[in-house]
Amino acid sequence: MILVTGGAGYIGSHTVAELLRTGVPESDIIIADNLSTGHKESVLGGKLCVGDLRDSEFVSKLFKENDIDSVIHFAAFSQVGESVVNPLKYYENNVQLSINLVRHMVDAGVKKLVFSSTAAVYGEPKNIPINETDPCIPTNPYGQTKLAVEGLLKWADNAYGLKYIALRYFNAAGALESGEIGERHDPETHLIPIVLQAANGERDCIKVFGTDYPTPDGTCVRDYIHVTDLASSHIAALKRLKDIGESGIYNLGNGAGFSVKQVIDVCRQVTNRDIPVELAERRAGDPATLVASNQKAMAELNLKFRYASLESIIQTAWNFHGN
Numbered sequence: 001m002i003l004v005t006g007g008a009g010y011i012g013s014h015t016v017a018e019l020l021r022t023g024v025p026e027s028d029i030i031i032a033d034n035l036s037t038g039h040k041e042s043v044l045g046g047k048l049c050v051g052d053l054r055d056s057e058f059v060s061k062l063f064k065e066n067d068i069d070s071v072i073h074f075a076a077f078s079q080v081g082e083s084v085v086n087p088l089k090y091y092e093n094n095v096q097l098s099i100n101l102v103r104h105m106v107d108a109g110v111k112k113l114v115f116s117s118t119a120a121v122y123g124e125p126k127n128i129p130i131n132e133t134d135p136c137i138p139t140n141p142y143g144q145t146k147l148a149v150e151g152l153l154k155w156a157d158n159a160y161g162l163k164y165i166a167l168r169y170f171n172a173a174g175a176l177e178s179g180e181i182g183e184r185h186d187p188e189t190h191l192i193p194i195v196l197q198a199a200n201g202e203r204d205c206i207k208v209f210g211t212d213y214p215t216p217d218g219t220c221v222r223d224y225i226h227v228t229d230l231a232s233s234h235i236a237a238l239k240r241l242k243d244i245g246e247s248g249i250y251n252l253g254n255g256a257g258f259s260v261k262q263v264i265d266v267c268r269q270v271t272n273r274d275i276p277v278e279l280a281e282r283r284a285g286d287p288a289t290l291v292a293s294n295q296k297a298m299a300e301l302n303l304k305f306r307y308a309s310l311e312s313i314i315q316t317a318w319n320f321h322g323n
């Protein structure tokens with residue numbers, strides 16, 4: 001069985017959907033989520049166990065009562081701004097629950113884990129595109145807690161032979177093609193859902209945070225990757241752990257950068273709606289440009305992304321947000 005922690009969240013629920021689409025039987029998927037930010041309606045199959053991964057009894061029971069042989073670990077808080085205001089919340093949750101999970105994996109002899117990491121571990125990048133070997137100096141507690149868990153996994157491999165793949169995502173975007181599930185954060189802070197909410201009338205306008213960055217049009221540049229492509233990358237990572245059994249760290253991005261203004265323009269084309277824009281101050285902690293070098297992931301995980309263009313990514317998000 002595969003244990004998916006945080007499987008009711010945005011990327012976790014799309015990964016469960018992709019496991020099901022690729023033929024993994026429902027009886028082989030178990031989802032652990034405390035539903036603090038996830039939604040139980042987003043879990044399209046498998047067995048959902050509602051509980052807190054910091055609770056030793058809950059996790060011990062998960063491993064005792066289910067024949068788990070691998071783990072895909074998403075469960076975490078993921079709002080950068082909130083993490084700066086409330087770092088204890090992030091350390092107490094993201095780090096503690098991962099310690100507890102790894103502790104019980106070691107006790108149960110489960111030795112394969114795919115970890116949901118982030119480009120936020122790099123902080124302000126030295127080079128663009130960013131390579132996995134570039135320095136990791138996070139500029140917020142969210143990125144720092146993810147890096148802390150990467151460190152734990154490295155030493156758990158060294159001491160206990162726990163094999164892991166950490167996937168450092170760039171900007172996850174889009175929704176299941178059918179529009180059945182998609183990105184739903186409360187409050188929403190991410191660019192594409194906010195722009196689409198301005199298109200569908202849920203918001204008055206989109207505020208562009210900063211127009212004086214050292215980029216071609218002055219707005220921040222990011223590398224957007226479709227959530228289903230992220231999902232299938234986790235399955236490819238699990239396959240590599242089964243076939244080759246080597247731990248590793250991989251960037252996941254499309255390798256192309258788009259500015260905030262370009263994203264808004266593509267949203268206008270896709271939705272055919274007027275999207276009012278307000279120019280605003282920079283948001284604290286935003287690096288000017290984040291673009292992945294994805295060569296290592298493409299080659300070693302044998303990835304083929306289904307959504308290479310920003311239009312196709314935004315179209316699926318609009319299937320979910322549109323009205």
Ligand code: UDP
Pocket residue numbers: 080171189190191192194206207208209210220221222260283286
């Ligand atoms: N952004 C913006 N207005 C918004 C939300 C985001 O201009 O209402 C910008 C943000 O400053 C960043 C980019 O859009 O440069 C992507 O932000 P998001 O929060 O989606 O992802 P992040 O790159 O922070 O992980």
